[in-house]
Every structure is written in C-alpha cells, then in structure tokens.
Amino acid sequence: MSTIVNPILPGYHPDPSIVRAGEDYYIAVSTFEWFPGVQIYHSRDLANWELIGYPLTRSSQLDMIGNINSGGVWAPCLSYSNGKFYLIYTDVKSRQGAFKDTHNYLVTADKIEGPWSEPIYLNSSGFDPSLYHEEDGTKWLVNMIWDHRKGRNSFGGIVLQEYSEAEKKLVGPIRNIFKGTPLGLTEAPHIYKRNGYYYLITAEGGTGYQHAVTSARSTSLFGPYEVDPTNPILTSHPDDELQKAGHGSLVETPEGEWYMAHLCGRPVKDKKCILGRETALQKCMWTSDDWIRVDGGSGPQTEIEVPGLVAKRAVSINERDDFNSSKLDHCWNSLRRPFTEEWMSLEERTGYLRLRGQESMSSLHKQSLIARRLESLHAEIETCMEFQPDNFQQMAGLIIYYDTDDYVYLRMSHDEAKGSVLGVIQSKHGIYDELLEEEIELPVQKVYLKARLEEEWLTFYYSLDGETWERVIGDIDYSHLSDEDADYIRFTGTFVGMCVQDVSGQLKTADFDYFSYKELKKGGSEYETSSHLSGRLGRS
Incomplete structure (x- = not known):
C-alpha cells in the first residue's frame, strides 16, 4: 500500500485541471500575471509530479502588459480528445467593481510539450471556462456568466454553447443550464458523463475559507440538473490541516478508479496562506445510486493510500x-x-x-x-x-x-x-x-x-x-x-x-x-x- 501526500503541488498552484491521456496524467494550474502562462505537470502514478512546461510562451498567445494584480490567466482547463490536447484559459483584464473583463481563448497541440497553436478567441461573458467533448464528436464550452446589474446575483449561472472546430468559433444558442445552489458564487464548471448521467462539478462558496465542491447531474446535457442531496461533496472543516478546499476536477484511471484534484491552502497565523493556494488530490468513489463521494468524508485528506501505486521518489529539496x-x-x-x-x-x-x-x-x-x-x-x-x-x-x-x-x-x-x-x-x-x-x-x-x-x-x-x-x-x-x-x-x-x-x-x-x-x-x-x-x- 503506497501513500499520496497532500498537497501534491505545494506552493502557488491554484485551480487544478487534471486529465489522463493513455497512461499519462497531466495537471494544468493558473498562473495569473506570471509569465509564461499555465504550468503543466506530468505524472505516471498520481504521486510524483514533474513540471514539464508552459503552453503560453508567446505574447501573441498571452499579452499581459498592464494587467492588474491577480489578473491574467485564471482557471485553465486542459482536456484530451482523439489524440489532441485542448487548453481553455481566461485572460482577465479588470476584476474590481461592477464589471469584469474576462477574455476566453483556446489553444491546441498534438503533443503536450507543444508546439501550442495561436489562440482562438471564444467569448468574454465570464470566467472559468472548460471544454466538454461529447461522445458524438461535438464540443461544448461551459463557463460561469458574470452579471454586473444592480440587485442581481453576480455569479449568474453556468452557460453552455457549442464550439465548432471546423469554424473555430462558438455557434448556436447560449443556454444557462445551472443557477447554482444556496452556497452561491457558482463557478469552475466541469462536465463528465457516466452511466447515462451528465455530471456538472462546480466550485461554490468563494475561493476562501467557505470554498467547496458541489455536484449536480442530468440525463440531458442541457439539463435540468438535479443537485446532489449531500452537497458539498468536498469542503474544509475548521480542524482540517488543508483549508479552502474547492475547485475540483475529476479523472478516471485505466482501472476505473476516480480521483479529484482540488485547490487548498495551509495557513499560518491569522489564517494567512503565505504559500498561496496549492493543489491536492482525493480518492473518490461512486454510490449505488450514482453519486460521487470523496473517500474518507467531505473533508480533504492529507494522505490517501492507494493499492499498487508506485511509491513517491525521494528527492532532496x-x-x-x-x-x-x-x-x-x-x-x-x-x-x-x-x-x-x-x-x-x-x-x-x-x-x-x-x-x-x-x-x-x-x-x-x-x-x-x-x-x-x-x-x-x-x-x-x-x-x-x-x-x-x-x-x-x-x-x-x-x-x-x-x-x-x-x-x-x-x-x-x-x-x-x-x-x-x-x-x-x-x-x-x-x-x-x-x-x-x-x-x-x-x-x-x-x-x-x-x-x-x-x-x-x-x-x-x-x-x-x-x-x-x-x-x-x-x-x-x-x-x-x-x-x-x-x-x-x-x-x-x-x-x-x-x-x-x-x-x-x-x-x-x-x-x-x-x-x-x-x-x-x-x-x-x-x-x-x-x-x-x-x-x-x-x-x-
């Protein structure tokens, strides 16, 4: 029995997006105003992770001169379909006040090491975009929508629109498929399909100490989505070593096991997280009635035991x-x-x-x-x-x-x-x-x-x-x-x-x-x- 120790990516590694391509696992994390844009880590065993590079290395892909603090690259989504890698990311130009200027782009590569393409502009309606690849070959962009109007919920729901790979643009109607739960601040949507259900995994509660991962499902991609009765499926409790748990992303192993990558923080005095938001990994399981659960309960575990896993390598820091x-x-x-x-x-x-x-x-x-x-x-x-x-x-x-x-x-x-x-x-x-x-x-x-x-x-x-x-x-x-x-x-x-x-x-x-x-x-x-x-x- 081998052990994965959390956080798997210590220090500033927020908003993880995890994906498997064959026997290889990859995690992409936010980089905000730091260049190059988007860090990508690789692993063969989920325990040992190596930084292999950055897809956004040119000003033509990411021009951040003048970007505000904590602007730039928010919440990338890395996916893989039919031998190609897809990376969706947001370049945030403004974020204070009623408005947020959040421009969403797509780049692609045949190999994870690149070269990565020039960006395709998608939309600016909100942040945390991700791409869902349907079994029939269609592709769908989901993102939270920002509502600047007075008296409205700024986190206006999760919208979905088809992406045409041939035309390199979004096409068709925009549908608001999920308004969120009472936790509020609904963001970071990812869609997964299993046993006839579409699962919508979102982050709610804000990215601080009330952060959480919530789940909803539907038999149709377009909804309506039924909220998991035990939400949140992951959140930090006051005595947990890992705080701020949220912003989850799921991956299935070749053996059919499921894991969730999520962000977390380790505070020192006065609840201050000097290292920033880090990336942790939790083992998941499915209930008999097809809801996903975090193994060990809804709180984040600092260690998870995995049968047959290759032990992590000893490296002097x-x-x-x-x-x-x-x-x-x-x-x-x-x-x-x-x-x-x-x-x-x-x-x-x-x-x-x-x-x-x-x-x-x-x-x-x-x-x-x-x-x-x-x-x-x-x-x-x-x-x-x-x-x-x-x-x-x-x-x-x-x-x-x-x-x-x-x-x-x-x-x-x-x-x-x-x-x-x-x-x-x-x-x-x-x-x-x-x-x-x-x-x-x-x-x-x-x-x-x-x-x-x-x-x-x-x-x-x-x-x-x-x-x-x-x-x-x-x-x-x-x-x-x-x-x-x-x-x-x-x-x-x-x-x-x-x-x-x-x-x-x-x-x-x-x-x-x-x-x-x-x-x-x-x-x-x-x-x-x-x-x-x-x-x-x-x-x-």
Missing part, C-alpha cells in the same frame, strides 16, 4: 541554478512579459544571469524580475550579485514578492555620501518603508545575499566572501504576502527571486552568479525529504 545554460529553467517566471534580450540575458556574460533594470516594483508593465515559487514554510534562498549603482534610483538584489503592493526586498543601491549601500525595503498594502535605521556600506560591488524564511518570519543576511555571513535584519513578519492580507481578494502566492530597477532610465545591469533554494526543517536545519515534485529544474 536543495536546488541551485548556476545559470550555465542558454535557456532558463522551468521553475523561473517573470511578471507579465516574456524573457527577452531587452531585459535579461544568459549569454552576455557566460555563467551569469544578467538583468537590465527598467521600471519599479510598482509597475504593471516592465519589471526586470525573475522569481520562482516558494513551496515550503521553511526555506533558505541565496544568490551572489555583482552590481555598480551610480545613483539612488538604481537598485538590485534579492526579493520576496507577492505583488506590486506586498514584497520585502534586500537591495543594493547608491548613497551620495556612502557609495554602494545595502538596505531593506518593505511594501505592505502598498505603503513603502525602509527597515534599516542605517544602511550598510559595501566596500565592494560583489555581494552575497541570503534570506531565511520560517513560517511568517523572515531574516536577511549578507556576505562579502560567501563564507562569513552577517545578519542584516530579522523578525520581519512577511505574512502580508498572502491572499488574505488585502482589502480586496487576490489569488497568487509568494515568490522568491532576483530583480533590478533603474527608474532613472539608464538601464543599469546587475549580474547574478547563481541562485540557491533549500527547504528546511522547522527550526531552520537542512534536511532531505521525500518530494512530490521531481525534475523541477528542467529546461524550458
């Missing part, structure tokens, strides 16, 4: 990128724009990542920032940087980042009296602060930077030789880097990485020799552990 390749590793992401020679290079100086400073940390357009997901509440990150700032408007360093409002930044800059200096910037809810009473003078232009993260606490260090480390500042509460710590709901998670700014417009560069990411035991010691993710430093 100790990754170092020396930037010796001509391409960035899969783990790296940028904000809103592709990796181009305009602002980054792995070839201008061999063995280094060179970043060219452009706009500030507040920019929704051209930030020169490269980062990876934080996947553990106990971690240590380190880099070595060479930088020669000429004025105070030029800065570079190590950043812990949520969005343009919330980050903590250990950075080198220039002071007219002292020359090169090291300081710490914290932006909390958009309010700028500098945490050191006196910045540290740096006698050289090469500096080693380190951050240690232990649950909600952050400590920065620096070194001039990479051996002897000096504490810069500790006990920084960085729990404001979470979905919950904002006036308006947001959806991403904490990233750690490197960045350069030159708001003087002179495009000053900084060179990074390496980046190290280590996960730690609680209390700060290093360890080797079993990991769900393998090969995370595969090349893009």
